[in-house]
Amino acid sequence: MRERPLSPHLSVYRFQYTMALSILHRISGVALSLGLIPLTYWLTAIAAGPSAYDRAASLLASWPAKLCLGGWICAFAYHLAAGVRPLCWDSGFGFERVQARASGRIAVMAALLVALALLWLAFAPHGTSA
């Protein structure tokens, strides 16, 4: 049987920035999936009682953990903003090239706004940072 073509076949296309948005959506999704592990660890630590939670909290307050949290906040903001685009396409809107490029730009700006707001909420010194 002959070899069947396997998607994605990226190398046949000329680079366009919408491709970067697409691959960034996938990368941010994979990164967020990894965040599921500390999220679950954090929830189970709360369930395990005060001393277990304090151990988890001091681990999560270390600077590598904070760096990861910042990364996950950015990934979340981007994945959220860029994820609305496929939902629009699936509903039948925004397929024209001009629209797709414009929505890409809007998604990046929305992601920046969401990321800045969440980073500020997480790290600005107003009592929320553990």
Add this chain to the structure above:
Amino acid sequence: MSLRTPLGRVLGKGSAGHGAGHWWAQRVTSVALVPLALWFAISLAMLPSLDYVTLSTWMSGTWTAVLLILFVVAVAHHSHAGLQVVVEDYLHGTFAKFASLLGLLFAHLVLAAAAVFAVLRVAFGSVA
């Protein structure tokens, strides 16, 4: 009426009958996660502090617990659906592919079960 070609049917290629189900579940969880994830991020950020008492009190609220469970289940489902597509796109060796798919599924089931159990445990107040 089947849309498969006679040749495709003979070769056993084409739809296995559940392609749209995966696609649909990914969309359903996307739509659900827009409000759920924003709620999770914002309500955590709005807590006056992240110490044990504040968090466990927050988690034992009925709506908080219900929304947390919905969030955790939706996020695990969505994460699994997404990573499954990534594996299917880039891993073509049969063994590597199916081992990864199985590993992903089990990992997500474990994470989801642990997270749901943790929320319930705090919500029902059975923490020591």
